Amino acid sequence: MSEKSLFGTDGIRGIAGEGWLSPERVNHIGRCIGEMLQRNPAALHSSERAFPGIRGRRRSLEGGGKIIIGRDPRQSGPGIQAALEEGLAARGVGVIDIGIAPTPVVAMLGALWNCELGVVISASHNPPAHNGIKLFASNGLKVPDSGEIELEKIILNGERRGAASTPGERTEAHDYFRDYFSFVRDVCLEGRGLDSVKLVLDCANGAQAVLAPRLLRELGADVIALNCRTDGANINRDCGALYPEALADHVRKHSAHLGISFDGDGDRAMFVDETGRVRDGDFVLAVCAGYLKAKGSLPGNAVVTTVMANLGLEVALREAGIDMVRTQVGDRYVVEEMLRRGCLLGGEQSGHILFLDRSNTGDGVITALSLLRVMLETGRSLSALCEGMRKYPQILINVPVREKVPLEKIPAVMEKTNYINENLADKARLVLRYSGTENKARVMLEGSDRAEIEALANEIARAIETEIGA
Template sequence: MTNKKVSKVEKKSAKLFGTDGIRGTANQYPMTADMVVKIGQAIGYILQKQKYNAHPSLRKVVIGKDTRLSGYMIEQALASGLNSMGVHVQLVGPLPTPGIGYLTRTMRAVAGIVISASHNPFHDNGIKVFGADGFKISEEMEREIERLVLEEDLNTLLPPSKDIGRTRRIDDSQGRYIVYCKSTFPLEYTLDGMRIVLDTANGASYKVAPSIFQELGAEVIVLGDDPNGININDKVGALYPQKLAEAVVQYRADVGISLDGDADRVIMVDEKGQIVNGDRILAISALHMKERGLLKNNTLVATQMSNFGLEKAMNDAGIKVVKVGVGDKYVVEEMRKNGYNLGGEQSGHIIFLDHTTTGDGCIAALSVLAVMKQTNKKMSDLARVFDDMPQVLINLRVKRRMELDEIKGYHDLIAHIEKKLAGNGRVFVRFSGTEPVIRVLVEGKDKTEISHYADEIAAFLEKELS
């Protein structure tokens, strides 16, 4: 089928990429086998046109995935599309998203691709693309991929038969990533004597994460390490840390670590079973790095979803907080632009730019464990780093999207609520970039009051967008 016969559904889409790659329900547009082949061809065509030091015949792409059932189908379709454009493919199997960024650089690949829908349920899947430098590709390249897929007949761009690429599997990728993660932990310390409960979300880290902490000396009790293709993120992992919290108390562990499906985010639990989110992990890390002169420009990059309590605590400690739009790629973009080395999101994407190119749940957890060892403090003591301002977050599934300012009455409603908050809180509403959800966040001093405001906004939007 040529691109001239693309369905009306595809034409309406306008673009394929959201805030974190391409994502959708497996076997539905755009995550169908034929579309994924085209996406692979488009990526391959762009890579072949770019200039590299390597000989064209050595151009290779690393492909990793999480444990979703549809990963097999998408992996083969992507590899076929890339091969058809003369690009060689190296398959590494299930591996955390940050591991693909690392392998792309160290294996001198021209790109890396992750097949994952991150924290979404198993029926979704997605495609994230890294450049040769291990960072996610630019929006300009995303737009060019979209243009090629939606507007060009890619069959007219195929190279001669003799230039078709090959695909092979890399067997030692997991070991490489384990060693890499361990290298970020201070050499003079071990995790001997520490008991950890680890939840790998039945996802991409189910093999590597336990080994990372065990090889450093910890006793590790593992949850969510039995993937079957459909149980990824199913009441386990970073989105569901309560089971982990109960296990930490049950096993009298020192700390709990909960990763999401592709292990680029982490939520932790202290020894008392209290949940430690991304804001607190950022605060612990920032204060420790500043004390040792390691926090570049004494600046932390966060997003609009971060709690005001984080910003206040950092400012009190002489640390500037720069806030950007929601999405780890915007955090990384700001960090690279201005030379910062620590940033992240409340949801658990924590980026240590001295070590990695994207959020890495294992490296973030190791950083906190290093602070525990270096300060000889319990997790609960470290986590008391600031007082949260009450927040209420409602995730509302919607049937359609439109500019919020175009919704009649929306601006007046938000202005009315902000006036009632009288400068002692805030309202933040945004569409998710990865699923058909609108997120309503209200922050303020009184939990009952802000809950009422959040419900009011959600009810209004549900009526307008259903």
């Protein structure tokens, strides 16, 4: 398969208003998406798998278009959306605008409302000045690499067809709460409420700022909601899933059962237990895998995660008699492997968790409700449920770079890599990679001796910075 140059691991990303996110180019992207839907719509789909839990609920909105569009609250979002819609309309493609909405809501409603494609305008956990465009197939799965590559060819080589004789129409559907609420209530809790549960939320000043507090309150929870000021300039700023430690004091102060920290577009969540300790996606996978196995509900007896998962997760799952499968970083690759193996549970250390019997994409609210269900049904706190897993020291360093040359071509990096492979093969694990959404190299090293791996990780990071640092 050809390499992608425009699409990263999670769509097109960049500084809003620049490069491929300038108004002219976004308009062009919209026109090319329209051409792709006319020329080869099947290429935008990777699986015939239906979106779980919506049988009997599906319907088409009156006057609804082919594409559903949602966005996070970034200031640049409306302008990017307007340019994209203008390009789509020129190709005769109608859109349903749902306004500010978490990424998983767009994926779910696109399937529920019989749309051909879902578009999310967001840069997820990235800073406010960034933005992006990511695409979902009609069943809520992300458009596959092969589809993005074909779309890239149209974008980079130019359109072949002219404007449509009739422009596409635009429909607004901002009042989507009830459709999403009834769906997650039924698939995650099966009628159970959250009465007597106290939660503290960090909504990252992002797409979950209105939805998550309202939904959890309607389920009966006592909710203290933080960082819900969506002015578009403060999304992810010192808050949210990248800064879960900031939530710990609030959880202890309010004697809450659980703290939930969302990222900017709401597709992942990090947690803080009742003692104030941060619990990432590795802990969530360990807890949920053990619970599902005990119920006989873990198909394939396996959990799919990425190369970034902590060795402690692998050990905990092995001791529980559960297999662990690693993929490259990116939830799309986790999902692909889950579908190939018939697994229902997978995800990433970053808090992007996938329950394929409940959704076809990561959903921070579904992850939180699924974890709460385990706590309620077992009668155990999150700290107690996490006792079966011990994290190995892990160092992660992000190095800003000016270009992405193969890391194996940097002699000083390879010298340290070879040293680790030859001397610490059974004591440490090294992962070197570039970010798929930013100009950064990531150095991840884990092992039993924190001082040793921290020193080695810093040496590798300095070598990268010396050679190609920004």
